[in-house]
Amino acid sequence: MNLYIVGFIFSSVLILLAIQKMMSTLFEERRTSLWVATVSYLLYGFSTGITFLLFNIPIINITLGLITLFLITLNYKSTMKKRLVVLFGTYVVFGIADILVAFLLGFQNVSVLEYAGARETWGATAIGPVIYLLSLIFKRFKNIRKDTISLPIFWISTCLLPVLSYALLILAMGNLPQVVGVIFIIAILGINVLTFYLYDTLSAAYEDKIKSALHTQEKEYYFTQCQLMQESAEKVKSIRHDMKLHLATTRHYIANHKADEAMEYLNNLVGDINDSEIYSGTGNIAFDSIINFKLKNAIDDDIKLDIDVRVPSALNIEASDVVIILGNLLDNALDAVANIEEKFIRLNVEFNQGTLFIRVDNSFDGEVQYADSQNGTEQVIATRKDGDNHGYGLKNIQKSIEKYDGNMDISHEGNLFSVGVLLYIK
Numbered sequence: 001m002n003l004y005i006v007g008f009i010f011s012s013v014l015i016l017l018a019i020q021k022m023m024s025t026l027f028e029e030r031r032t033s034l035w036v037a038t039v040s041y042l043l044y045g046f047s048t049g050i051t052f053l054l055f056n057i058p059i060i061n062i063t064l065g066l067i068t069l070f071l072i073t074l075n076y077k078s079t080m081k082k083r084l085v086v087l088f089g090t091y092v093v094f095g096i097a098d099i100l101v102a103f104l105l106g107f108q109n110v111s112v113l114e115y116a117g118a119r120e121t122w123g124a125t126a127i128g129p130v131i132y133l134l135s136l137i138f139k140r141f142k143n144i145r146k147d148t149i150s151l152p153i154f155w156i157s158t159c160l161l162p163v164l165s166y167a168l169l170i171l172a173m174g175n176l177p178q179v180v181g182v183i184f185i186i187a188i189l190g191i192n193v194l195t196f197y198l199y200d201t202l203s204a205a206y207e208d209k210i211k212s213a214l215h216t217q218e219k220e221y222y223f224t225q226c227q228l229m230q231e232s233a234e235k236v237k238s239i240r241h242d243m244k245l246h247l248a249t250t251r252h253y254i255a256n257h258k259a260d261e262a263m264e265y266l267n268n269l270v271g272d273i274n275d276s277e278i279y280s281g282t283g284n285i286a287f288d289s290i291i292n293f294k295l296k297n298a299i300d301d302d303i304k305l306d307i308d309v310r311v312p313s314a315l316n317i318e319a320s321d322v323v324i325i326l327g328n329l330l331d332n333a334l335d336a337v338a339n340i341e342e343k344f345i346r347l348n349v350e351f352n353q354g355t356l357f358i359r360v361d362n363s364f365d366g367e368v369q370y371a372d373s374q375n376g377t378e379q380v381i382a383t384r385k386d387g388d389n390h391g392y393g394l395k396n397i398q399k400s401i402e403k404y405d406g407n408m409d410i411s412h413e414g415n416l417f418s419v420g421v422l423l424y425i426k
Contacts, residue, residue, distance in 0.1 A: 004121045008049070011128025016045050018128075018135035019072065019090070025138050026086045027076035028145040037075045044068035066091060081155040089196065092162035096169065096189045097130050103181045137193065141200035146207060154202070161195050279305065283313035286322040287349065294330040295345075303337055304344040311351045316425050321400040328397050329360045329419055336364035336417060351425070356404075358421040366415050397421070 020041065030037060048065050051057075069091060073083040105123050138144075165188050172184065253262035280291040287309060298305050330347070337343040346361040394410075401408055406423040 004124055007121050007125030008053070011124055011126075011131075012045050012049050014128030014132045015094070016041050018094075018132040019044070019069070021132075021135040021139055022090050023072060023076060023086075024145075025135075025141060026082075026090075026144055027073070027078050029077045030075050031077045032075045037072075040068075040072045040075055044072060081159070085155065085159045085199075088159060089162045089192065092166045093134060093189065093192050094131050095166065096185060096192065097134055098127055099169065100182065100185045100189065101126050101130055103178060103185060106178060134193075138196060141196060143204040143207065144196060144200040146203050158195060158199060162192050165191055279307045280309040282309055282311050284311050284315060286315075286317075286319045287311055287326065290322060290326050291330070291347070294327065294334065298345070301338075302343055303334075306344070306346040309347070309349040311349055311356070315351060315356070317356065317404070317423070321403065324396050324400045325421060326358065328394070329358065329421070332394075332419075333360050333362035333417075336362050340365050340415075342415070354425055356423040356425050358423075359418065361416060361418045363415050364412075364417045368412055 044065075047068055048061065051060055051064055066087065070083065070087050073086055078086075101123055105120070105126075107123070169185070169188050250262050250265060253259070253265065278288070278292055279295050280288045282288055291307070291309060295303075295305060295307070326349075330345075333345045337345060340363060342363050344363050346359075348357070348359045350357045394408075398408060401421060401423065404423040404425060406421060408422075409418075409420040411418050
């Protein structure tokens with residue numbers, strides 16, 4: 001085996017390791033088994049390597065490289081738009097690194113459409129370490145793997161920038177002097193690295209914004225809960241203070257055979273008590289505040305409620321996840337019953353031996369729409385007319401559920417819509 005083949009194999013191994021590092025940096029979680037993922041990486045390595053050594057036809061090299069690299073992205077949970085950004089971004093960055101090696105070795109008259117750096121032994125050996133070094137730089141990005149940004153213009157620009165920079169490199173190559181060419185290539189490479197850096201920064205900013213919004217919601221829920229508890233205590237105290245007067249008034253109506261007046265008086269009294277009703281009083285501030293806040297107007301909206309909440313006052317679950325899961329489920333249920341005649345919501349929350357079960361049943365108009373799921377491979381049920389927004393709420397719920405190795409079951413039959421959530425709380 002000659003030195004060129006040894007150097008080429010050495011670089012190929014490092015490139016595969018670099019791709020694996022890039023994928024673990026850019027994606028949040030792998031969804032396939034280790035065996036399947038390994039096969040996809042080996043397929044990329046063997047197919048691109050053998051094609052280059054036997055044929056070295058640029059269009060075949062590029063096509064096969066993009067296809068097999070895309071297959072690698074399918075190992076990870078993500079949206080299609082992010083897969084495309086990762087595909088083109090990774091391929092372009094690695095391709096520019098290859099051109100950089102070629103220029104450093106004195107091969108100025110090269111094409112970006114071929115593996116220029118691998119023309120001779122030193123180039124074939126050096127490409128792998130350079131690409132691996134780039135993957136270590138990308139490893140410093142900590143927030144880029146999170147799918148927090150949904151703006152279409154962001155994804156379009158992030159996908160186009162690497163492609164356009166590569167096109168600019170193709171147009172500008174020609175017979176550039178070595179020093180000028182190296183500077184130009186490093187600048188183009190820096191632009192692509194900066195693109196991913198901006199992606200990482202924006203992801204962190206969006207996550208902070210989401211956390212801030214959740215924190216604001218929590219404070220609003222907690223404040224409302226305190227108000228409800230205070231109002232309830234004052235009304236009960238007032239009724240207790242005037243109990244003798246209430247009983248005397250009722251006795252007066254009955255003694256004078258005024259049953260209707262007595263019934264009306266008692267109904268008004270019971271109404272005052274119901275107005276101060278707290279739907280959840282478990283002592284767990286996260287659950288109580290959200291449930292009582294979301295359902296505070298249910299009586300005024302003629303919604304029949306069946307609430308059963310049994311959780312301990314202290315539970316090892318983040319308040320933000322309670323806000324996302326329970327808040328979104330109740331919002332969806334309230335939206336579903338808003339414009340129908342038969343309005344009812346049934347909520348059951350129960351914790352037992354490390355398992356938290358949440359179930360929301362509600363009436364709805366019987367019309368079911370669908371929205372794309374997080375990974376774009378299946379569909380989720382959405383009942384609201386603006387199915388995209390509702391689907392996004394379900395995606396947020398699913399993300400929180402996955403943190404507790406849980407699952408969610410959605411079903412509907414006739415005019416009954418049901419969502420069940422199971423979480424495992426350590």
